[in-house]
Amino acid sequence: MSEDQKILEDISRSEYKWGFVSAIESETAPKGLNEDIVRFISMKKNEPEWLLEWRLRSFRHWLTMKEPKWPNVQYPEINFQDIIYYSAPKKKPELSSLDELDPEIKATFDKLGISLEEQKRLAGVAVDAVIDSVSVKTTFRESLAELGIIFCSFSEAVQEHPELVKEYLGSVVPHTDNFYAALNSAVFSDGSFCYIPKGVRCPMELSTYFRINSAGTGQFERTLIIADEGSYVSYLEGCTAPMRDENQLHAAVVEIFAHKDSQVKYSTVQNWYPGNKEGKGGVYNFVTKRGICSGRNSKISWTQVETGSAITWKYPSVILKGDNSIGEFYSVAVTNNFQQADTGTKMIHLGKNTRSTIISKGISGGQSQNSYRGLVRISKKADHARNFSQCDSLLLGDRCGAHTFPYLEVHNKNAMVEHEATTSKVGEDQIFYCNQRGISTEDAVGLIVNGYCKEVFNQLPMEFAVEAQKLLAISLEGSVG
Amino acid sequence: MLKIKSLRARVEDKQILKGLNLEVGAGEVHAIMGPNGSGKSTLASILAGREDFEVESGEVTYNGEDLLEMSPEDRARKGVFLAFQYPVEIPGVSNANFLKTAINEIRKARGESALDSKEFLQLMKEKMKLVEMDKTMTQRSVNEGFSGGEKKRNEVFQMAMLEPSLAIMDETDSGLDIDALRIVANGVNALRNENRSFVVITHYQRLLDYIVPDYVHVLYDGKIVKSGKKELAFELEQKGYDWIKEEISAVKA
Numbered sequence: 001m002s003e004d005q006k007i008l009e010d011i012s013r014s015e016y017k018w019g020f021v022s023a024i025e026s027e028t029a030p031k032g033l034n035e036d037i038v039r040f041i042s043m044k045k046n047e048p049e050w051l052l053e054w055r056l057r058s059f060r061h062w063l064t065m066k067e068p069k070w071p072n073v074q075y076p077e078i079n080f081q082d083i084i085y086y087s088a089p090k091k092k093p094e095l096s097s098l099d100e101l102d103p104e105i106k107a108t109f110d111k112l113g114i115s116l117e118e119q120k121r122l123a124g125v126a127v128d129a130v131i132d133s134v135s136v137k138t139t140f141r142e143s144l145a146e147l148g149i150i151f152c153s154f155s156e157a158v159q160e161h162p163e164l165v166k167e168y169l170g171s172v173v174p175h176t177d178n179f180y181a182a183l184n185s186a187v188f189s190d191g192s193f194c195y196i197p198k199g200v201r202c203p204m205e206l207s208t209y210f211r212i213n214s215a216g217t218g219q220f221e222r223t224l225i226i227a228d229e230g231s232y233v234s235y236l237e238g239c240t241a242p243m244r245d246e247n248q249l250h251a252a253v254v255e256i257f258a259h260k261d262s263q264v265k266y267s268t269v270q271n272w273y274p275g276n277k278e279g280k281g282g283v284y285n286f287v288t289k290r291g292i293c294s295g296r297n298s299k300i301s302w303t304q305v306e307t308g309s310a311i312t313w314k315y316p317s318v319i320l321k322g323d324n325s326i327g328e329f330y331s332v333a334v335t336n337n338f339q340q341a342d343t344g345t346k347m348i349h350l351g352k353n354t355r356s357t358i359i360s361k362g363i364s365g366g367q368s369q370n371s372y373r374g375l376v377r378i379s380k381k382a383d384h385a386r387n388f389s390q391c392d393s394l395l396l397g398d399r400c401g402a403h404t405f406p407y408l409e410v411h412n413k414n415a416m417v418e419h420e421a422t423t424s425k426v427g428e429d430q431i432f433y434c435n436q437r438g439i440s441t442e443d444a445v446g447l448i449v450n451g452y453c454k455e456v457f458n459q460l461p462m463e464f465a466v467e468a469q470k471l472l473a474i475s476l477e478g479s480v481g
Numbered sequence: 482m483l484k485i486k487s488l489r490a491r492v493e494d495k496q497i498l499k500g501l502n503l504e505v506g507a508g509e510v511h512a513i514m515g516p517n518g519s520g521k522s523t524l525a526s527i528l529a530g531r532e533d534f535e536v537e538s539g540e541v542t543y544n545g546e547d548l549l550e551m552s553p554e555d556r557a558r559k560g561v562f563l564a565f566q567y568p569v570e571i572p573g574v575s576n577a578n579f580l581k582t583a584i585n586e587i588r589k590a591r592g593e594s595a596l597d598s599k600e601f602l603q604l605m606k607e608k609m610k611l612v613e614m615d616k617t618m619t620q621r622s623v624n625e626g627f628s629g630g631e632k633k634r635n636e637v638f639q640m641a642m643l644e645p646s647l648a649i650m651d652e653t654d655s656g657l658d659i660d661a662l663r664i665v666a667n668g669v670n671a672l673r674n675e676n677r678s679f680v681v682i683t684h685y686q687r688l689l690d691y692i693v694p695d696y697v698h699v700l701y702d703g704k705i706v707k708s709g710k711k712e713l714a715f716e717l718e719q720k721g722y723d724w725i726k727e728e729i730s731a732v733k734a
Contacts, residue, residue: 428532433569435553436529436562437583437639438590447582451573451622 029086035059038186041086045155045189048162051169058175058185065179071342072371072403073311075247075284083218083249085187144204148197151206154222157193164195168226172255172292172319180251180313181288184220188253191221196231196262205461207236218249225255227262229295234265236464247310248273252287260295260322265303267460268316269468272308274475279338282310289316290346293325293354301328302345303459305468307475310339315373317346320354320382327356330456332468334475335368335400344374344391344405349382349415358389361453365396365476371403378415385415393423394452396445396476446473482507482678483528483548483647488539489703490527497523499703500539505647508675512689512714513682515700516722521682522566524700525651528680529563530556543647557583558590562645564636566652571623576635577605579623580642587643608641612668630661637668648672649680654688666691686718699725 029040038059042052067078144151150161157165175185192208208223227233237254250272256264266289275282285308291300302316318327329345347356356376364370370393378385393402404421426448434444450457450469457465483505490498497520505511515521527534528541530553541548548556571579584604585595596604605619612634624632633653640648650669654662669679669692681692689697689711697713698705701722706729707713717725 427569429569430571432531432553433565433571434579434583436557436565437579437643438554438557438587439583440554440586443582443586447574447579448571451571454573 028084031084032081033059033083033085033187037085041187041189044086045158047158050166051158054170054175055186058182059187061176062179062182062186065182067179071313071373072369072405073313073340073342075311075340078247078249078284080183085218085220086189144202147200147203149200149202150193150195152193154188154191154193154224157224161193161195164226165193165224168224168255168257170255172257172290173253173288178288180286181253184222184251184253184288187218188220188222191252192223194223194225194233194235196227196233198228199230200228201231202233205234205236207238218251220250221252223252223254224257225264225266225291226257227259227264227298229259230261231259232263234461235267236461237266237268238271247275247281248283250283250285250287250309252289254287254289254316256291256300258291258293258295258298258300258325261297262295263299263301264291265301266291266316267464268302268304268306269460269464269471270304270306270308270312271471273310274308274337274339275310277337279310282339283308285309285312285314287314289314290319291317291327292319293322293327293351295325296322296351297324298322299326299328301326301330301459303328303330303456304332304343305456305460305471306331306333306341306343307471309341312339312341312343314343315345317348318356319348319350320356320385321350322354323351324353325351326354328459329356329358329360330459331360332363332453332456332472333361333370333372334363334472335365335370336475337366337368339366339368341369342371342373344372346375347377347387349376349378349385349387352381352383352385354382354385356385356387358387358391359455360389360391361456362391362393362402363396363449363452363476364393364400364402367399369401369403371405373405373407375407375409376417376419377409378412378417380411382412383414385412387415387417389417389419391419391421392452393421394449395423395425396449445476449476482544483680484540484542486540488524488527488541489537490523490534490539491537492523492534497534497703498527498539501700501704503698503705505678505680507646507678508673509696510673510679510681510692510694512692512694512697512711513680513700513705514684514686514697514714514717517684519700520703521700522651525563525566525649525680525682528556528649529553529561554586555590557643558587560644560646562640562643562648564633564640564648564650564653566655568624568627568632568636570625570627572625574623575620576623577601577619580605580619580639583639584642604642608638611641611671612638613664614638629656630658633657633665634661634668637665641668641672644677646676647678647680649682651682652684653681654683654685662688663691686714689714701725701729 029037035056038055042055173181175182194206196202225235258264272283272285293300300318306312316329320327327347333341333343335341344360345358358374360372362370362372372391376387391404395402402423406419408417410417426445430448431441431444449472457468460468485501485503488498488501513521523534536549581601588595614634624635653665681694694711697709697711699707707725
């Protein structure tokens with residue numbers, strides 16, 4: 001082992017920083033899954049009959065499905081009867097101000113460094129926080145409402161805007177879509193809902209913070225974003241979880257519906273607990289994220305920084321249905337120790353002159369495995385569609401793996417599809433060059449990797465970009481060697 | 482300030498330095514010349530702390546401290562600077578960001594406070610003039626897409642920014658046209674002072690027309706075989722290295 005590698009191994013002692021457990025009293029369903037549990041969840045949420053029926057249809061369909069085995073990841077069989085499907089903080093908050101928030105929950109946010117108070121005053125970010133499965137508090141609601149923007153928890157949307165939920169739920173990710181989407185459709189307990197009316201440009205970043213807290217709990221949140229004609233919204237999502245020895249399941253669904261001339265920018269910094277250095281514990285992150293550019297000239301842009309989770313299985317996708325619509329995917333996926341990631345995107349070109357861009361940066365350290373999996377499909381009618389894909393992999397050390405599975409299906413002759421891929425190693429020469437200028441090996445790796453991800457970080461809102469850079473540095477500790 | 486005693490070093494199975502001695506005093510400029518493969522770049526790499534080389538015996542002290550015991554970054558923080566023969570590219574990291582990180586690391590090690598953005602920009606502006614550097618170069622990624630001349634100029638710019646007390650220049654003149662050579666040499670000359678020493682490694686006497694050394698050493702087969710004042714460089718230029726080789730074989734015989 002070289003000196004550099006030794007230094008890196010030594011400093012890798014630092015642990016997952018977000019691994020505290022909040023002592024929030026919660027109300028939980030018994031373990032296991034059957035129709036009664038589905039009914040229980042629906043009853044707890046006081047849902048209308050049609051939604052219960054939809055859940056039950058999803059559940060029955062899920063029973064007929066098999067867990068997908070094609071991702072390039074390995075994990076022991078999940079016992080779906082050993083999971084708690086509903087857990088809510090007991091004191092169901094009905095708050096008029098943040099001051100009334102459960103002090104334990106508030107302390108949780110303070111530890112996370114996302115003091116709601118602070119954000120309320122300074123950042124102008126509207127936050128919907130979801131702990132375990134239930135939305136705790138949505139800030140800034142009134143000022144958004146003045147513009148006609150609806151930003152609330154999914155449960156509230158079901159009560160207050162049932163017509164919107166009914167129209168759009170499952171319209172982008174059908175309840176039969178895949179194993180985990182079907183499971184989510186049956187048991188989702190909360191999530192965020194967002195509607196931007198015609199011609200409105202949302203004046204602030206909307207943000208959701210997800211956290212799994214209770215032990216043995218699955219988190220199945222559901223996000224639905226609807227951008228009406230000519231509207232714009234930038235949406236942020238952050239995730240953390242406590243350190244636990246057992247694996248926790250997170251199977252979320254995000255649906256984005258973009259009407260004519262609208263734009264949605266969705267940014268994620270995912271930092272679920274990745275397990276310890278021996279690969280024990282950590283979150284299984286099996287997520288379905290999809291948007292549809294339904295109308296002409298609409299645009300959906302996904303930016304993700306994935307540093308956490310024991311296993312990530314996630315393909316934020318765009319269906320480019322409207323003519324001239326644009327889909328973008330910018331991704332940094334970091335794996336370290338024994339993490340496994342199989343992530344990428346799907347760009348489905350249906351409309352004319354549709355354009356998509358894919359920039360994926362995979363970084364693998366330790367003994368981790370990092371796969372990019374992407375599909376670009378140009379349908380027969382998608383005249384003059386264009387795609388540009390760039391998939392870069394960076395290896396830190398020689399015990400990790402990087403894999404690329406790009407699928408291109410082109411059914412139209414005048415389409416233009418470009419794919420570039422590179423694999424590189426952080427060079428000892430680069431590290432030595434930094435060392436010779438007084439920069440330690442640890443900082444040098446951070447600097448080099450941050451430079452490597454610059455194209456993606458540039459897409460993130462400023463504050464998020466700073467957080468992402470710090471997160472990257474922490475995730476990379478002990479990655480070389 | 483720099484003392485090298487009977488230094489022997491190898492890379493893998495190959496013996497490269499075979500008992501090298503050299504003393505450099507404060508404020509002195511020493512030129513090290515020699516034919517290809519004589520060990521010039523190895524010497525530079527060992528002084529900077531590159532791992533590929535194994536020091537077998539001998540000692541190197543820098544201001545009385547054992548240099549070989551220090552990590553490369555500690556050497557840099559204590560004022561050792563290497564102008565690389567082949568500077569590496571670091572995509573996505575701007576020159577300015579790179580240098581700010583470096584300067585503040587060095588300042589931290591010296592117990593000084595970090596430069597804020599304003600102070601840093603001021604310093605950069607001042608030093609850029611020394612090597613006639615274009616403003617845009619500081620925003621470009623470190624050495625990425627730089628021409629050979631730009632890379633070398635960037636090395637001297639970094640040297641100016643980091644203000645080392647011992648600067649080792651590894652064939653900084655190679656690949657430079659006459660204008661670039663003049664700019665680089667002017668930059669170095671502007672940095673000469675009584676506290677800063679230079680070890681200038683070069684193939685050609687040409688550079689020494691611009692950077693006039695106090696001493697010239699000839700490195701051949703892993704040893705310094707001849708030392709003199711700057712006139713030695715002229716002699717070498719006229720007679721070539723064969724003259725030295727012959728002298729040595731004559732002594733051996």
